[in-house]
Amino acid sequence: MDIINTNNLGKTYLHKDGKVDAIKNITIAVEKGSFVTITGPSGSGKTTLLLTLAGLIRPTSGAFSFLEKELTHVHDCELAQFRRKNVGFIMQSFALIPYLTTIQNVMMPLALNKISKQKQKEIATSVLETVGLENRLNHLPRELSAGQQQRVAIARAMVNSPSLIFADEPTGNLDPMLAVEILDFLKEINEKNKITVIMVTHSPVAAAYGNVKIHLDKGEIKSINEKIIK
Amino acid sequence: MNLFKLVWIELWNKKTQLISSLMAIVIGIGVIVGIRTINVYSEKAVAVKLDNLGANILVLPQATSIDDYSTSDIDAPTIPMEYVEKILTSEIKGVDNLSPKLTRRITIGNKKFVLTGIQPKNEIASKPLWQNTGFGKEIQASCAPSTAENKSHGYEDEKLKRKGVDSLDYTECLLGAQVAKALNLKVKDKLKIQDKELTVAKLLVETGTVDDDRIFVNLKAAQEILGIKDQISAIEIMGCCNAISDGLLSKLRNILPDTRITTIGQIVSTQIETNKTMKKTSVIFLIIILFVGSISIGNYMWANVNERRKEIGILRMIGTYKTEIYKILLVKASILGLIGGILGYSLGTIAAYYMGPAFAQIQVSAIPIFLLWSVLISIGISITGSLIPAYFAAKFDAFSNMQEE
Numbered sequence: 305m306d307i308i309n310t311n312n313l314g315k316t317y318l319h320k321d322g323k324v325d326a327i328k329n330i331t332i333a334v335e336k337g338s339f340v341t342i343t344g345p346s347g348s349g350k351t352t353l354l355l356t357l358a359g360l361i362r363p364t365s366g367a368f369s370f371l372e373k374e375l376t377h378v379h380d381c382e383l384a385q386f387r388r389k390n391v392g393f394i395m396q397s398f399a400l401i402p403y404l405t406t407i408q409n410v411m412m413p414l415a416l417n418k419i420s421k422q423k424q425k426e427i428a429t430s431v432l433e434t435v436g437l438e439n440r441l442n443h444l445p446r447e448l449s450a451g452q453q454q455r456v457a458i459a460r461a462m463v464n465s466p467s468l469i470f471a472d473e474p475t476g477n478l479d480p481m482l483a484v485e486i487l488d489f490l491k492e493i494n495e496k497n498k499i500t501v502i503m504v505t506h507s508p509v510a511a512a513y514g515n516v517k518i519h520l521d522k523g524e525i526k527s528i529n530e531k532i533i534k
Numbered sequence: 535m536n537l538f539k540l541v542w543i544e545l546w547n548k549k550t551q552l553i554s555s556l557m558a559i560v561i562g563i564g565v566i567v568g569i570r571t572i573n574v575y576s577e578k579a580v581a582v583k584l585d586n587l588g589a590n591i592l593v594l595p596q597a598t599s600i601d602d603y604s605t606s607d608i609d610a611p612t613i614p615m616e617y618v619e620k621i622l623t624s625e626i627k628g629v630d631n632l633s634p635k636l637t638r639r640i641t642i643g644n645k646k647f648v649l650t651g652i653q654p655k656n657e658i659a660s661k662p663l664w665q666n667t668g669f670g671k672e673i674q675a676s677c678a679p680s681t682a683e684n685k686s687h688g689y690e691d692e693k694l695k696r697k698g699v700d701s702l703d704y705t706e707c708l709l710g711a712q713v714a715k716a717l718n719l720k721v722k723d724k725l726k727i728q729d730k731e732l733t734v735a736k737l738l739v740e741t742g743t744v745d746d747d748r749i750f751v752n753l754k755a756a757q758e759i760l761g762i763k764d765q766i767s768a769i770e771i772m773g774c775c776n777a778i779s780d781g782l783l784s785k786l787r788n789i790l791p792d793t794r795i796t797t798i799g800q801i802v803s804t805q806i807e808t809n810k811t812m813k814k815t816s817v818i819f820l821i822i823i824l825f826v827g828s829i830s831i832g833n834y835m836w837a838n839v840n841e842r843r844k845e846i847g848i849l850r851m852i853g854t855y856k857t858e859i860y861k862i863l864l865v866k867a868s869i870l871g872l873i874g875g876i877l878g879y880s881l882g883t884i885a886a887y888y889m890g891p892a893f894a895q896i897q898v899s900a901i902p903i904f905l906l907w908s909v910l911i912s913i914g915i916s917i918t919g920s921l922i923p924a925y926f927a928a929k930f931d932a933f934s935n936m937q938e939e
Contacts, residue, residue, distance in 0.1 A: 358851075399844075401848060416852065416858075
């Protein structure tokens with residue numbers, strides 16, 4: 305079953321020098337449980353595609369759907385609802401709220417879903433144990449190493465048991481050993497929990513983790529699993 | 535974890551910013567509370583002073599000369615008795631006591647005196663200088679501050695100690711000190727005025743005023759002696775101080791257009807004017823504070839929103855609604871307003887407590903209702919100042935944080 309479908313998806317930015325097509329004619333079907341990697345040179349539209357699929361950017365053309373539910377033209381609130389219920393994010397810069405502790409950061413998505421405080425604590429603690437941060441529950445992000453911060457971000461992405469995790473260069477700020485650790489973890493989540501992962505990366509090592517490998521150039525899909533798209 | 539806790543944690547983690555943003559609002563609210571507190575107690579002090587002066591408004595026929603307030607009723611033309619009813623039924627606030635009277639010069643033997651017909655209880659109520667004559671029942675003040683409150687601020691509302699005469703019989707009279715001396719009369723002696731024989735009910739204490747030369751009789755008796763039925767020459771009114779400053783005189787003039795209404799308000803008019811000025815000043819300050827406070831809080835919120843673009847982006851990314859972002863910022867503004875209001879009220883009250891005696895010679899204490907107003911105004915200012923930044927914050931692109939760093 306496809307979890308994400310796009311049909312000629314495009315995003316055009318208006319610039320003083322003229323229109324810029326960040327992505328164009330993107331038509332893909334992402335099967336549930338797949339590990340999709342999106343690669344391509346800088347400015348190829350990788351992040352724009354990721355953010356569009358996550359409902360954070362509105363496409364200017366085409367359509368996309370999540371579990372066959374059309375999301376292209378839904379209200380902002382519905383997109384937010386889609387994200388809080390079904391999506392987890394892992395960003396290169398970790399995207400943690402600096403004045404919240406590890407456990408508070410992880411509890412945030414649960415709080416948005418109106419889970420009781422007690423339950424929030426229980427779930428967040430258990431997820432943080434999974435990522436090996438049970439001893440860092442009350443640490444602020446600045447008191448953690450880069451690898452630990454990224455694991456907090458992973459815990460936050462997982463805490464709502466999402467069906468999708470979007471990762472934008474999740475290993476970009478990490479040394480190679482830590483990067484492998486994080487990628488292994490993502491793969492484990494993907495395989496064990498059947499969570500679909502869509503990951504943007506520059507790194508060929510990271511890209512190798514995907515079972516669906518999309519390569520973008522100039523906003524268009526050039527290949528899927530090395531099969532050239534014309 | 536919830537949105538309220540998120541706001542609280544953020545505020546707690548940025549205490550320095552919180553303090554600096556609160557300064558403007560605390561000082562502003564403090565100034566307003568300080569001025570208004572002194573103003574309120576100053577008004578009360580004036581009310582007590584005016585009340586203790588006795589009658590302070592005189593209603594006279596239009597043609598009367600009022601060169602001398604205390605004797606202006608003596609040779610005045612007359613006005614109908616029903617004017618008293620007109621005032622009583624008008625429901626004008628601030629009329630504490632009405633004392634209609636009819637006054638004429640009379641001659642007894644070869645000596646000249648002034649005969650004044652009065653409605654006894656009312657008359658004595660309006661004459662604080664008679665207060666120690668020990669007549670009748672106690673008279674309650676209506677417009678002066680309550681006894682307990684007065685006492686706590688060192689005010690002595692003399693009227694509360696006064697006694698009124700329940701009745702002055704149709705055949706009785708009260709004699710001013712000089713009259714008693716001139717006619718050599720004592721209590722229970724008989725006094726004949728024209729054909730009417732009267733018994734001396736009381737000798738009034740010497741007041742040093744024209745009242746010492748007056749013979750007071752029941753109004754009806756005076757009307758009969760003078761042959762002026764249902765007419766009076768003046769109505770003395772004890773008006774509440776605040777009511778006078780709020781235009782009691784013009785309201786009375788509207789009811790009785792063909793009369794001359796005057797006041798001895800000059801005695802306290804300076805203080806009334808001062809109160810008005812202070813009131814105006816506090817309103818001006820309030821307007822300034824509304825502007826400065828709103829701009830200051832707005833500026834803080836704007837800076838805070840910009841500084842927190844990334845956090846707001848993260849919140850939007852994980853599924854926070856725009857309305858929730860609004861709520862976060864407005865809750866924050868409300869907390870700032872609440873703290874600012876409480877601190878501003880405290881600052882203003884403490885300042886008034888020390889500055890009241892020093893600058894206005896009045897004792898001042900806290901006015902609890904101002905706490906509510908301070909908090910409401912402060913929250914209003916904070917929310918007003920935060921609306922625009924909150925609107926823009928809610929519009930931030932969720933992804934704006936993602937490609938930073």
